[in-house]
Each structure stands twice: as C-alpha cells, then as structure tokens.
Amino acid sequence: MKAIIIDQKQIVKNYVASYFFFDIVALCHSFIINNTYSDVFISWKSVYSFLCFIPVLSYLVRLKTFLNVVKDLIQIHSAKKSFCVVAYHTFLLVFLIHTFTCSIYAIPLWIHEDDVPDGSLLQIVENRASSRSSLYMECCLLVICNFLGVDYSEDITVPEEQLCLFIMIFSGRIYTLFLIADLLGVFGFTGTSESEYERHLAQLNALMRSENLPIDLRKKLVNYYECKYMRHHFNEDDIFSDMDDFMRTEILLFSARKLLLRIEAFQLISRTQFVDLFMHKKSTIYLTNDVISKRGSTVDKIYFICYGTVAVLNAKDREIIHIKDGDHFGLISYWTSPDLQHIFSHVAVETCEIFSVSTKEMNEFFARNQEAKKYFENKVRQTIQLYKRLDESISRGGTDLLSELRGKLLFEVPKLRPIALD
Template sequence: MSKSQSISVLRNYHDCDLARGSESYLPGLPTHAASCAKWCRHLRKFMILDKKHRKSKQVFRSYSAIMTERKRHALGTHGFIIHPFSIFAIYREHMLCILWMISFALDPYNVSFHHTAYFSPISLPIQMFVDLLIFINIILEFFVGYYVPITKEIVLEPKNIRLRYLRTYFFIDLFSCLPYYHICLLFGLITMNSRFDFVGMIKLIRIIRLNTMSAFMRDLFLEIKMGESAIKWVKIFLKTVYLIHWWACIFHGFPIMWSHGFSRLTEDSWLIRADLYKDDVDISMSYRYLVCLLTATSHFYGASDANQHFIEPIEKVMASICLVTGFGYCSYFAANFLQIFGSINIADSKYDELIYQLEEYSRVKKLPEDLQQRLKAYYEYKFQKKFFNQEAILNTLSEHLRYEILLFNCRHIIEKVMALQGLSKSVVGGLIANFKLEVYLQNDVIIKHGDPPFKMYFISHGTVAVFWSNGQELTHHEDGDFFGSLQEPSIVSVVAAEITETFSMDVTDARYIFKLEKEVSDRMSQLQASKQAEYRSLAQMLEESEGKSVLMELRRGYILEKRHYR
C-alpha cells in the first residue's frame, strides 16, 4: 500500500474507490429531461427510506441492509407508497403531532365555550386550518407504509395499508375533522345563540389519537437529541396541563349541557352563583375560563374548593369525579417518578451511569474530542442505550437455552454463510458457541496485509472494505459475509467502512472443531480458497486496467457523477 493511500485509509471517512451508482435506486434521467420529470424524481427521493433516519439505524443496523430495503422500495411495484422511514414521513409525523396538540386543547374549549369560541377571529380560523390539514392526512394515510415492531417488518403493500387504516383510525379521523357546526348552521338545524355545542362533541373522539400523538411527540424530541428522562418529564407536564384544561372545560360545559342550554341554568348552579353569567352584564370568556380553571385545579389536586360550593347533585358528582381522577393521576405521577429515579428503569440508569463514567474517564485522561465521540458511538451501538451483563445472564441459563439464544443472534449468518447451511443444529450450535462478538468503528483496521492466520470473521451487521497490497480497493463485504484466514497469511487488508458487528473464531477453536467435524473443515477450506481466488482475480483485473486511466475514472464514478463519501 502506498503512503498516500495508507493515509487515505486512516481518514475519518471511508473514501470509496468502487463505483457505487445511484444510492436512491431510482431510474436515472437524461440531461435534457423536462423540469417536471426532474421535480418528480426529486420528490420521490423524499419518499424513499432515509439512511439518516433514527429508526433506520435501529431497524437496519448496517449500510447494506438499508440499501437493500431502499432498493426493494424504489424498484418494487409500489414505488408511489411513502416509506415510513422517509424524510416525508418524518415531517408528516412532526406536523401531525403539532396539529393534534393544538386540536386537543382547542376542541374541548370550542365545545364548552361554544358561543364565543366559534366566532372568535383567532379560534375559528385555527380550527378550520387544523381540520383541513388533518383531512389531507386522511388521504395520505392510504399511501404511507407502516412498521411492525414485533416482526421488524415494513409493510409497503397498498392493500394491507388500506385495510389497516380502515380497521383502525379512518372513521375516527374522518368524523373528527368535518365542520358539523357550520353544516348544521347552514341548514338551520341549530341556532347561533346556543351556549353549548352538542353537535361539535363528535370532534372530541379525536382524543382517541392521544397515544399516537404521544409516540410522535417522543420521536420529535428524540430528533432534537433530547434525553429519555427529559422526554418523560415533558410528556408528564403536557398530560397534566391537558387534564386540568379538559376539566376546566367540563366544569363550564357540563352544567350547561345538563340544563339543556344557558337559558335553563338554575339559580343553584355554580356558574350562576359564581357570577359567571348575569343579565345585562358583559363578562368576558377569558374571565370565565380562568375561574373554571382555578376551580378545576383546586378540585383536581384536592387542595380546596376554590370558594365554589356545589349545591346541584349532578355538579357534586362532577366535582367528586374530578377529585378521584386527580388522586389517580397523582399515583400515576408517583409511579413515573420512581421509574425515572428509582430501580424500575434500571437498564436506562445503568447505561447513563456507564456513559457518565466514560465521560469522566475521558476528561481525566484528556482524550481528544474525536476519540471521545468514537468511544460513545461504540457503547451506543453495542448496548443500544440499555446496559446489561450478557455474560452473567447467559451463565444462569442451561446449555440448551444458551445454544438457542446464540442461534437466534446469529440467524443472519446461518442463513447466508454457505459453510453453515445444511449442517445439523448441534454442529452449528457448537460452531457458534465458540464465536466472539466484536464491534469495529468506522475506519478501524481489522486485518492488515501479511498478518498471520489468526481469525475468521463473520459479519452480523455492517460493511467492510477490502484492499489489495498496493492500496487498491477490491470489494466490500456486507451482512452475512465472511473474511479472514485460518490457514495462510492474509493477502489483503480489511477496514471497517461503517460501524460493523462481527462474530470471530480464532485458529485454536477452529482447529479443535475441524478435528471433530471433517465436513465443516472441508467446507471452510473450500470457501477460504474461493475467497482468496476472488481477491487475486479482482487484483489482476485492476492491474490490467491500471494503464487505462479513463476507464479507471469511469469505474470509480469520478467522471459521470460526483464522488460520494460514507
């Protein structure tokens, strides 16, 4: 490897010498293509899987797996479907989260304080705008794929998407965004003098979407790098605000609804006794809301009665339910408090403690910033922000259960490595029992040219680049592939092109297994020989074309398109 090329290998990015083509896998356009065609292709790029999406890195833990999924989407028959891990889907979820946050506060207010709310110069345009965007989202829902966490499957088939939405939230979304009040007012079914919007109560079914909004909110906060504990506190705070706001609306709207309108409120109603409604007195709706908010907060936490004495039996029941709900919510708050600071969430707290110790170690040892970031990336990839002692857990299990877990963890390798296919479960389990998990960060040198036979590596997730002795890049190995040598010195150098998780087997363990299983020994020998022959063939092709500079530039992709880094 030449000096300049050796330096290139040690850069903080993998400078790929191989032709990669279009990463979007979308059909290319000629240079004279119409602007509309270019715009459509650009739009489709926002609809395919985004490799920088946070969930993409969790579900597809390697570059090759991401590219495989992107290829499945771009070249499939359902290219018009929006991928759930696309840039378009990210912004759509963020928009829906904000719209629902507004709607969950505005809808109860409009229903309870109906007469003023619907004709406010602020409230009415906001509600109409929110309903319009949610109606547009109803159409989009039929074209957005979804992710199944249990099976880790991404569904892009239009029929399955339509059936899933029709069976879940379609009618809820549809009925909650229609302008019932304005339709009934247009046909004379209700009057403008009504103090309570009975028809608009249909919109309150949108609250069923509260869990969806909470999930989207968590994703939004994670996108801005907010910690898990901070997210939980923010969600608890918002839940508290919403509950008290809803109870304030109930304290105002329920007595009116029970009395069938403002004109039928009795003198014993707390709204009359609190002087919220007086003849020939113009009381602002903001003042009424603040009084209801104070009353609801006092009863919710059981602090006092806010100088409001309920006489009507139904109003006493309403206040009692508010008090019981408040006690239940306080219990929920206490449970979350223990979960955040106690031992319930011990996996998260242990991981946070580990990262804190790592930061303190880096500070005391005065490690450079780039090395600190690499250390954090290593721990985040290995533990996925959940700390656990794998060795201690496995040691408590029976030998059969340990083999079952090892077989499951290595299922990608078992499916793709030819040497392991067709072998009995016990033989494969014996091989995998000797595997050692190793994680390499981007640009880590795994094998150098000329290293003695030491280990064989099987890639679980990730990508490695293979270099010939003169520094030329030969090929990439990805998920399920293997590299290394157990019989002769390495003729190539191998560098991690991204964070790569491998299972390795050293020479001592391999020789012991090969003595017991002659079939495995023969298969491994054949695969290693074919791999070495493949390297030499690729190197010979490069040497023959070394003098053809134009062809080399075309192969590397330096002439027809920009060079990409990863």
C-alpha cells in the same frame, strides 16, 4: 392470549363490535353540535349537554390508541427519550383538560336542566361568557385552576358540582404525581445502567492517570468504551441467559440483518442453521486504524462486518479496496494459503463491529450446507480476481486509495452508523 387475525371478515366484525360506534360519533361531533344548538339548546339544555358529552366519551375510549400513535410517530423520527416524554404528556394533558372542560359544564347542565340553583358554576361561567367560545374558555380556565392546583376566584356551593370538582382535583393530583415521576426519570436521575457506566468510566480514568498513559491512548480507550457500551453498562451474558431461545434468535437475526441481506447463501438456509453458526460468534469493536488481521498471521477466524468500513492492504501495505457492511474476509487466505496464513492485512477505516466465527465452526457449517459452500467458493474466486487486478494496477504505478484520499481525489459519502451516543 394474543393472536394475529388476518381474516378480513373477522377484522370487520371485531371493529364493528368495538370501536365503530365511538368512531362514528367522534366523526360527527361538529355536525351534532352545530346542527342541534339553536333548536335543542333553547328547549332542552340537558339533551344538548348529553349530545355534547357523547363525543367526549368517544375520545376517551380511543385515548390509548391515540397515545400509541403519538409514540409510534415520535419513535419513527428517532427522537430522544426526553422529547418523547414531554410530547406524550403534552398530548395527554391537553386531552384531559379538554375532557374535564366539557364535563364540568355538561354534567351540571344535565342534572339541573332549567332549574339552576344559586351559586352554581353554570351561573358563574354563563354570566362571564358572551358566546360559545368564551363559554368554553371560562370552563377551561376553571378546570386548569382546579386540575393543576391553582386557586380559583369563585366559590362553588352546589353539592353535585362540588363532587365533580373533587373528582377533577383528585385526578389532577394523581396525574401530577405521574408527571413528576416521569420527568425526574428523564431529567433528574440516571438509571442504574448509566450510573454503572459512569462508575466504570471513572475507574478507567483513574487507571489511565495512574499509568500515566499518553493523551492519544486515553482518547482511544474512552472512545472504545463509549462505542462498546453506548454509555450504558450492562452484562450481556446475564441478560441473554434470562431469555428463551426464541427471543435470543430474534435479537441475533436483527443484529445480523445486513449479513442476511448481502450474503445470498444465508438467505437459502433455514433460520436454525443460521443461528447455529452465529450463536457462538464473538463480537468485537474496532476503532479507526485498528489492525483486525495482519498479513502473515495464522487464519483461525472468519470475519463478518456488522457495520463499518475495513481497508484491505496488500503485501506492500498499500490499500487496494474498502469492504463495508455485510462483507466478509478471511476465507481467501484460509482456502488458498498453504500455511494457513493471512495473505492480506485488514485495518478499520472507521469504528467497526466485527463478528468472528472460528474456522472449525465454519467447516462444520459448510459440511452441512454444500450449497452455501459453493456460494462462498465462487465469491472467493471472484474476490481473488478483483484483488489481483487492483494489485497489478497499483504495481504498475496506479494510485492506491489512501493516496487518493489524501490528495482529495476520492471522496466517500459519510454514513450514519447505528451507535447511540446520546
């Protein structure tokens, strides 16, 4: 069972009992090699080889930690999956080759000491090497050839060394199989969800051709399909049905995080109350210029913007303001319109994802949370005053947002929206 430890003494105790020794040895690697070479190597080669091999074991113990750090660094920069796989295997391959390079020299040296038999790889590499760096390169060349299955010019006849080479060659074959499987998974084959997406997209294209739909409508349908499924087809209901309540709650809180940050009333209520409100929400993707709600239509939903920009239009269909991530609309008309009809129209300025909650569920939520109701009532009053001032300004001859944008008098900073279309 996993547990989070926050006690500093316990953390130190666990670290000292696990990784502390290996980290100290790895940290002193260069000191051990450089300060023992001249004296120890001449007298006791086996002792020196053992000192060289200990840091390698320390690195091997920390291999999983190192690879996890590499994964985290790559994910922080939002790299593609293909780059992650290539970088991961590059670091792993370099580490394995370095480990076998040190082992292929240190282990025979430890076994034979000064009595090196004829045909030993120690004789082969030492005869070719003129310095420690060239000695390392000779061992590295031998490892690369055997690990990756390339022929090496010299024959090794010593049984102990042949066993080491067998282990290295066998490890190389196993690693090659995993490498090929990962590369084919990224570059060679598409996953089930991607194949299913392509199949449904082909059916959509066939339907559009049979109905002889215009080009603009075809592009809109394809764009909607891409934004909705993000190039991967999946059944959201089936996935959520297999999750427990805790996981569904965590996913919902993450998807609605901007609402939690922008709307103070949601920060004052419990997680359970927030989840109860949005658990049965309907999520809808709207493309550019799609009408979300039209003036005069019945107010039966309250809308919350998950991401995107929505334009608010007055009675003359002139834009008065843009509302963005975390904003909501529909309550003004629901609370102020006597016939429960929308006072304003709302149109998507860009691709948007909108959460909609029925007015019945909102009423039940307000009945349980009077403080939240007061917050939204104050917000509605402030928004009505703002819209009234903007509408009066436009009526007196002011310029609406659409005219300013077309006249290049108003520029908006583009935002990176959380839609994966790689």
